[in-house]
Amino acid sequence: MAVNAVHASKASLHAWAKGLSREMGKYGITVNCLAPGRIHSEQMDTRIFTNKEDQEKFAQAFIPLGYFGDPCDMAYLAVFLSSPKSRYITGQRISVDGGMAMAV
Numbered sequence: 001m002a003v004n005a006v007h008a009s010k011a012s013l014h015a016w017a018k019g020l021s022r023e024m025g026k027y028g029i030t031v032n033c034l035a036p037g038r039i040h041s042e043q044m045d046t047r048i049f050t051n052k053e054d055q056e057k058f059a060q061a062f063i064p065l066g067y068f069g070d071p072c073d074m075a076y077l078a079v080f081l082s083s084p085k086s087r088y089i090t091g092q093r094i095s096v097d098g099g100m101a102m103a104v
Helices: 002-027 042-048 052-062 071-082
Strands: 033-036 093-096
Touching (some): 002 093
Parallel strands (some): 033 093
16 A cells, blocks of 8 residues: 555656646746656665665666666756756656666
């Protein structure tokens, strides 16, 4: 049941960001949703994948790039989206997941 709630809440957040981007665009404000994949964190390392071998096996099996992301991978995207170079990107859900998501 909890997994279904997570999926529903993520879908709601993406829909909210899309709607907000349509309302705020006229003010020159862009709104995007950053969707992290498997990113190294304390929780990931201590609660989900408690040993390095399991983490590496999972990454090799399910992440096309073959490794977990680093928090700076999310930060690089956030910095880019905060810059003038991303001025025409709005209303998007951008995955930072090493190619893990299978959705088109």
